[in-house]
Amino acid sequence: MSALAHYGVLVALVEGAGAPVVAATLAGYVAGGVVSYALNRRYAFRSNRPHGEATWRFALVAAVGFVLTGLAMGLLHARWAIPYLLAQIITTGCVMLWSFAANRWWTFQGHREIPPAPL
Numbered sequence: 001m002s003a004l005a006h007y008g009v010l011v012a013l014v015e016g017a018g019a020p021v022v023a024a025t026l027a028g029y030v031a032g033g034v035v036s037y038a039l040n041r042r043y044a045f046r047s048n049r050p051h052g053e054a055t056w057r058f059a060l061v062a063a064v065g066f067v068l069t070g071l072a073m074g075l076l077h078a079r080w081a082i083p084y085l086l087a088q089i090i091t092t093g094c095v096m097l098w099s100f101a102a103n104r105w106w107t108f109q110g111h112r113e114i115p116p117a118p119l
Contacts, residue, residue, distance in 0.1 A: 001039055003092060006032030010088060021084045025073045025091070026066060033062045040103055047108035057107040064102070065095045 006028035013024035037058050041047050047054065069091055076087035 002032035002036035003096075005035045006092075007088065010084075014084060021077050021087075022070055022073050025084075025088060026070055029062075029066055029069050033065075036062075036099075041108065044100075045104060045108035049108055054107055058103065061099055061102040061107055065099045068095050068098060 006025075009028035009031045010021075010024050013019035013027060014021055019027075037055070040058075041049075041054060072091040072094060073084075073087055076082045076090060077084050082090075
């Protein structure tokens with residue numbers, strides 16, 4: 001869901017508004033991050049870490065991901081001229097690995113007491 005938000009904003013800004021690719025992908029990253037927090041907390045990691053702790057940790061992990069996204073898209077698209085959607089797919093794969101690992105072992109770790117969501 002967060003990737004859909006990210007890619008939706010990216011494509012809308014690039015194709016619809018003519019925005020620069022790196023700026024558009026960073027705006028998309030922020031949109032995806034908002035969706036990601038709620039879904040990761042509740043479903044992926046089933047965490048009950050207080051929002052006061054989890055939010056700043058998540059924001060720090062997201063800030064690193066934001067920088068990585070900007071650097072990767074700057075390199076892949078702006079410097080090496082890889083089409084922006086392909087560059088974004090590559091970037092998403094790399095940043096997603098970072099974000100998942102950091103959120104699992106640091107942001108939400110140790111507070112997994114929420115029972116599984118009913119089917």
